[in-house]
Amino acid sequence: MPFLELTLRCTEATQPRYENALEDVGALAVTLLDAQADTSNERAILEPGVGETPMWDALVLSALFPHDADGLLLLAALEAFDDGLDWSTVSFAAVEDQDWERVWLDQFAPMPFGQRAWIVPWNHELPEAAQAADAAVVRLDPGLAFGSGTHPTTALCLRWLDGLAGEGLLQGQRVLDFGCGSGILALAALKLGAAEAIGVDNDPQALIATADNAERNGELPRMHVYLPQDEPVATYPVVVANILASALDALADLLAARVASGGRIALSGILHGQEDDLLKRYATWFDDLQATQDGDWMRITGVRRA
Structure with missing residues (x-):
């Protein structure tokens, strides 16, 4: 089954608010990547020390929604949930489902x-x-x-x-x-x-x-x-x-x-x-x-x- 993928850039400080908003409007999954590196050279985040949650300074945040979700309606709902966030950098793309475990194993x-x-x-x-x-x-x-x-x-x-x-x-x-x-x-x-x-x-x-x-x-x-x-x-x-x-x-x-x-x-x-x-x-x-x-x-x- 295909998905609608929403992608935006944010900072470590604003990431929790963006993630909460996306989950509130029905995101099926949210992932984070280092915005300063491509996926082949991503800076590793190791397992945290006691009481630590290390995070990149700048992030690319991606959220998956059902394939038939309406992007414009999603944006309207997100702005209503937290109008203090900047949603102007959002982009949408259709992505095909994959056997992610198989991809990882390969x-x-x-x-x-x-x-x-x-x-x-x-x-x-x-x-x-x-x-x-x-x-x-x-x-x-x-x-x-x-x-x-x-x-x-x-x-x-x-x-x-x-x-x-x-x-x-x-x-x-x-x-x-x-x-x-x-x-x-x-x-x-x-x-x-x-x-x-x-x-x-x-x-x-x-x-x-x-x-x-x-x-x-x-x-x-x-x-x-x-x-x-x-x-x-x-x-x-x-x-x-x-x-x-x-x-x-x-x-x-x-x-x-x-x-x-x-x-x-x-x-x-x-x-x-x-x-x-x-x-x-x-x-x-x-x-x-x-x-x-x-x-x-x-x-x-x-x-x-x-």
Whole structure:
């Protein structure tokens, strides 16, 4: 079934009012894109830190309506709902329905990370290399993919976990994935030999996604998920936090306290140029601090001081 698509440009400050107005007049779906980049080079918004909702400064907002909706009547209704908004930039277009999950799957191919780790769509055939006896394969559901391994911050953490496994530092260990999103890092750790994984996220939907992906991968009994306020106080030999630099700074004391003496930590979601302040911040607790770059993004790793 085709749809009528309404598109307009707005700012972060006005976006909630535009979205409320569109939903009030019957929008079936509303999506947001970075107005400063085309869709092939869109600036990633990572999973937010506690209490944060990051957003682009300028946005392109699109809303879908039934194909037989009258554009002029919609505009009149929108102006009546909130006449303080500027609707002069609105454009309309007819769009055909698509199997969006199929489109996503067509763009998401199996991906290797390091020596053994693989991320594969749940219904995609395994590449020959991923069928090796020691391959650590995580299957993801595209419908719940908060993180799919395609972003450099996730890839940096996956390669780090793969490297730990290669050194025998994951086998039988408990792992904390702080800001777990889809659970991709916790699941990779389990597949690479960890005994148990704890996922923490401030978004309840992320915990649902993590549990769903854990069940799909046969790892639900070894995966435990919590909101930050419900997380049991414990220490772990391996901690990974792929969030944002500001959150890593704000949560430094908490994250440091979660790493057992001699344990390893990986911090990601850090833009190049933000790493120096975080290296100084975490030097209070960690030795062997190293910063690794992938494109515009950084990963910091360290060993908890005794």
